[in-house]
Amino acid sequence: MRPVFIIAAVWLSACAAFADITAEEVELRAHEVGKSLRCVVCQNQSIDESDAPLAADMRRLVRVQIADGKTNQEVIDFMRVQYGDYVLLKPPVQGNTLVLWLAPLGLVLLALGWPAISGRKRIDPQVEPLTSEEAGQLKKALKDENS
Amino acid sequence: MFAEFGHVALIIAFGVSLLQAGVPMVGAARTDSRLMAFGDRAAIAQFVLIAASFLALTMVFIASDFSVELAAKNSHSDKPMLYKITGVWGNHEGSMMLWITMLALFGALIPIFGKALPASLRARAVAVQAMVGAGFLGFILLTSNPFLRLDPAPINGLGLNPILQDPGLAFHPPFLYLGYVGFSVAFSFSVAALIEGRVDAIWARWLRPWVLLAWSFLTIGITLGSVWAYYELGWGGWWMWDPVENVSFMPWLAGTALLHSIMVLGTRHSMASWTVLLGISTFSLSLVGTFVVRSGVLVSVHAFAVDPSRGVVILALLMASTGGALTLYALRAGQLRGREPVSPVSREGGLAMNNLLLVAATATVFLGTFYPLFIDVISASQISVGKPYFDLTFAPIMLLLIVFMGAAPMLDWQGKNRVGLKRFLQQAAIIFISVSVLSAVIGKSVSAAIALGIAAYLAYGTFAAMAKKLRVGQVPAAHSLTLLRAQPAAVWGFCLAHLGVAVFTAAATIMTVWADEEISRVKVGESIETAGYTFTLLAINSGQRENYSFLSGEITARKDGKTVILKSERRFYPVREMLTTEAGFKYGGRATIFAAIGDGDAEKGFILRAYYHPFVIWIWIGALMMALAGFVSMFDKRLRGKGGES
């Protein structure tokens, strides 16, 4: 029961906080929300950055909803209902974005795991030094080399 | 007259490029030195012809000959001379001409600077260069001919896009293209190496300066683009993760990997087929960039001259060049010699890790850029991928990369000498932790504190690697000084570039955390506050100038008794039905402040946006340090010829 109480208490205090939310907080959070919403009539700008009239109205609606006590996520969800995933600059983690979110992580793990993989695979290192003819060519090409 | 001359020169150049694509290839197969030598001459002739054609087009613009359709659409007789000239490449056809001129230039430089190269390698590279050139020449002649006449000729032109009438943007494309197209040399030599069935140190060492050259130009090009977007779009974004920005960034990332792997190949004979693959990929990503910008497959702030039918042709060119090269790679990669194993704890190990992480970063940018397209193609849904995604994926990969970047230069080739490594790591950890904790206390973000710590660590690692080379503390100071003077240019390049990355990382982090802005509707005389600055709207004027009407605002920014005046303007160009905002800037080393006015009227007030951007110019200084480092490294050979190294 205890954790439930704590969650409930936190939730209630959060709601209380929203009730008398200051203008400054609204502004701050409206920027946060605005940066994550795409201006749907512009080309690849967030509503926070766009000069478009619709973006201005969306910004206003965001402020109104935040002042009404909605959480950032609720405001974002509201916009998502109207405009779809298209409006989210941060794509939600869901079925069709799994590759998008997991591939970078997979690639990094693959890169970090490389020393282990390559260490095992190379059993017979084939060292092929330059032949004397090649060494001559190299010398000719680059005059003087050592580093 | 000029138009016909340019057109004919272009047609002849196309013919020459076809010959250049075939004859030297046959010559190399038969070891016929005369046929191979033909390629050298053809490459130079091709450049002369295309340069003449480009010059002819420029003359059309200078002379304001509006009987040529391109000039009529994109120029105007009242325009300043500078913008008449830069207007040549401010449109699709002209920019393709610029692209092809540079491709031919690099093609001509191969025989001029590559005399010492094996004849067959050079011949094949020249031929491959011509194949790419022939494809683009055909594209220009058949679908994007810049020399088409207009009858009747209009009395005056339609003028250049006002947003393009700006020095930042006028010089952004030439640098960008020098970078994009410069990587064609790496492409041609990679394909030539696959045909030859071998790569070696000669190949790698000869090619490296060209990769550096292209990379440095691309760095400058991207930086100029970023600066331009910053002040022209007027809301203070220096990088928006816009598709068009991303496609210029991907060849840069791949090119960065290439210029490191080519070092390993040139010194240790390792990573041979990998380097060739990177050579192909880097230029291919440049082609992908061209495809995206001109085809309109992605929505972008910057796309111009979008036309899907052009996209089809560029895609076909991409298919032919990259598809052909990768088919060859599939067949021949196994034959490429030079397979010395790479030990993880060695300089080549660090460089290999650098390559893997850079490729992971490139793939991430690629995925983020094109994922909306993939989703659109395979399903009925639409998604957007914006800045928040890249902040969460790309940024951590780069920070991880910097962790390796700071330590790898401390290692020797083959990891022979690890003396002092442990002590370095201890000191580096102390630097990292203290800077991180300090920034976490001052700042408000943990991730930003880590990023600043990592930047400090990188700077320390770079200096430590220099100190190790100079044997500071092991030999008398005078000797260290002698060693300092004897360091080859590549070492200076390394030092400058890595410090540039540290500066860039720190500045970019500071910008994300401490930048501040305020937007409000104010009347004349009213003020808003941001980061300790008071922005007051002093006066509003409106009026009419040559080709636009304007609403200008005079804003004062005051802090600690000091006042600066910022002038912002909103301009409306009726001919193009285009509205632009000119923000008023005050640049500074510590902070840049600027203000922009938006719509409104005297009664309701005007929208005033005020911004405080700390250290933002250091982002570009860091980037330019990297570019400069590339140029410095290029002159390695000559410097080493003079100064004796121990």
Added chain:
Amino acid sequence: MKPAALLPLGVFLVLTGFFAFGLTKDPTQIKTQMTNRPVPNFTLSSLEDALVVHTQDDLRGRVSLVNVFGSWCAPCAIEHPNIVEIGKQDVVRLVGVNWRDDRAAGQDWLERLGDPYDIVLFDDLSLLAIGMGVTGAPESYIVDKSGVVRYKHVGIVTPQIWRDTLLPIVNDLKKSPI
């Protein structure tokens, strides 16, 4: 030949396939999320009279064609005669949404070009427009008798689009009991 060496080519071919398909799509066209969803709750004044209030309930009972327009919007002026024509046929309730406009300018515009609408909602702050996922003007929605959006058309409604696309949908919806 090592199989691994084929990997880059394979990846590249898949990518070019996507690019080729991508060329056939228009990325600036946003698909509507509103199809088969009820019109959101709203309270807006009428354009003619600021004191007359309309809500979502006014969109029920009859099949409606909701047309978004503004006096600032040039294509809307081109479209408007077609809407007037549709009004004359009297087959559907015409609801205008005067979007992001000045009340006087909107009234004046309708006076000049004719007012075919049964109801004109005044939405200067995009309250309904954002709720419906409007991205530009003109846009038109077909709403069924129960107030659910059934179809969205972006751009000008030409006589041909009305005849071939919109009217058949309207007629189908009129037949259904709800």
